[in-house]
Amino acid sequence: MKDKISIGLFGFGVVAQGLVHVLKQTQGDRISIKKICVKDPDKARSLPDSMFTLDEDELLLDEDINLIVELIDDAEASYRIVKKSLQAGKQTVSANKKMLAAHLDELILLQKEHHVSLLYEPSSCGSIPIIRNLEEYYDNDLLQSITGILNGSSNYILSKMTGQGIDYAEALHQAQELGFAESNPTLDVEGIDALNKLVIITVHAFGLYVSPGNVFSFGISTISAQDIRFAKEKGRKIKLVGQVRKNQDNTLSMYVIPRMVSQEKYIYNVEDEFNGVVIKGAFYDKQFMFGKGAGGFPTSSAVLSDITALGYDYRYEYKKMKLQNRLEFSNQGIVHVYLRYAVESDFALFRFEEIRERYSSAGFNYVTGLITLENLQQIRTQLSGRNVFLAEI
Ligand SMILES: NC(=O)c1ccc[n+]([C@@H]2O[C@H](COP(=O)([O-])OP(=O)(O)OC[C@H]3O[C@@H](n4cnc5c(N)ncnc54)[C@H](OP(=O)(O)O)[C@@H]3O)[C@@H](O)[C@H]2O)c1
Missing domain, CATH: 3.30.360.10 (Dihydrodipicolinate Reductase; domain 2)
Known part of the structure; x- marks a missing residue:
């Protein structure tokens, strides 16, 4: 991935606001949020209006944005956004366990097809790094x-x-x-x-x-x-x-x-x-x-961990899916x-x-x-x- 990570963020609820806070505390200028897509035009926001849009394509079609972070509470919209993001060749993070559990088989294929990585540590057990441990350490x-x-x-x-x-x-x-x-x-x-x-x-x-x-x-x-x-x-x-x-x-x-x-x-x-x-x-x-x-800060720390992992092109290998003895x-x-x-x-x-x-x-x-x-x-x-x-x- 490029030196600079430019994020298109979907959602500005508990976890997304936690991420903005955690990013402020922990990162230099390598990682920045370029635009945030939300649903409700009338909600008061704690960041300038210019940061927000209601149009998902403003993020998904922006070539400067190289990482999509999807933190919304609507599983159907999440599926559409994550799919489009992978098809557009963007590295992607999602916390939406409902969407992932329903579509993981297809999303694994999409990652391969488009040579991109989808990480989702925050989807399972908030701040506990269970997925990456199962993937890397318990690889037997x-x-x-x-x-x-x-x-x-x-x-x-x-x-x-x-x-x-x-x-x-x-x-x-x-x-x-x-x-x-x-x-x-x-x-x-x-x-x-x-x-x-x-x-x-x-x-x-x-x-x-x-x-x-x-x-x-x-x-x-x-x-x-x-x-x-x-x-x-x-x-x-x-x-x-x-x-x-x-x-x-x-x-x-x-x-x-x-x-x-x-x-x-x-x-x-x-x-x-x-x-x-x-x-x-x-x-x-x-x-x-x-x-x-659960909770905004613990979950967003797992989101941040996925963002930094994508910074060094980490991807899940799904090695156990390839074993002979299934x-x-x-x-x-x-x-x-x-x-x-x-x-x-x-x-x-x-x-x-x-x-x-x-x-x-x-x-x-x-x-x-x-x-x-x-x-x-x-x-x-x-x-x-x-x-x-x-x-x-
Ligand atoms: N909360 C937790 O502790 C926790 C822990 C682990 C995982 N998660 C997962 O993290 C995700 C976010 O959870 P949350 O608790 O942060 O949710 P939340 O506080 O309810 O916020 C949801 C956000 O999604 C936005 N949104 C909904 N539909 C949208 C759409 N079609 N396009 C753009 N934005 C849309 C909403 O926009 P508006 O602001 O305009 O209404 C809102 O900002 C969920 O998948 C959840 O399962 C949450």
Whole structure:
């Protein structure tokens, strides 16, 4: 890349404003923002009006701009912008995990076709450099699983409910006020944001792209004080956890689900908006990465790291995608779950392989037992809107 990095920035929200601040604190004059494309013409901005435009082509067709940084909250527009940017031969950074998880297979091909690089470290776990580590350091077949708290807002909500007894709605409101939650918080609390990150992480950990629609995910939006109390009585905390693991038959299991985490686990002490990722391998057992997974400054520091990496022409090689012995995704795995439900017809949706414990009283019914991910995925859409809560034990 040229000596000077001239950025065309899309978006001027929490992360983009964080980037402007971080750039001011850390860089000389090698990196500068030439123009910012936003959506709302009426919003007051903290930079001069001349910096802003509503026309995306002003950035994408400007030959002086050699790097596009896409930090917007609209996945469809993000896809269009990132695609056009790569097709125009511009190095690109994106933080949009929803867009990336949906289109990564195509974007990998586009990078090759146009000899450009797309980096997206901020999309997965905010400030934690998980992607580049998986890509460079864990570049072998020793990896067994990646397990993590991948969503800062839901972790913040669970921390406040467990630690301070705050109710769900108040804790969600706090997460939104603090800028941790997505513009559409459904993505956070339904486990979809964690799922999107898991899809991206799996590409770099195991070289396999799996469309998010094929992977079971369940969030925390139906959690109750009863569930928190149940976990506490067993010395556990409920955390929203994403996992991808390699099975002995060369298949990969992937899922996102609340989990009752015991004290000896690394992720037990990951609180508030922090994320924590446990990397398990054949000979080193477990390693743990911990850091802020959301918020303007932590996320923008990952954006800056990608910008500087593009300054020395870094690109993801996707080496594991080229391996001979490719892994296959499978929903055959079995999970041990706690299911709290209100009415028998909701319980009847689940096809347990084995029931271990069953309890019923006025207002509190639960079962624990073994169930396949396949069955959970089959009934996933039917669970929406029902008063049921699931957690892995
Ligand atoms: N916040 C976090 O902690 C965090 C962490 C990791 C990743 N991310 C990701 O980073 C991205 C940005 O998040 P954010 O929290 O900064 O969002 P945000 O505060 O809601 O800001 C979104 C920005 O996108 C702009 N925008 C929306 N559609 C646009 C379009 N079609 N063209 C140009 N600009 C458009 C908006 O413009 P206006 O200002 O004109 O409304 C706004 O400035 C998202 O993909 C998010 O998933 C966020």
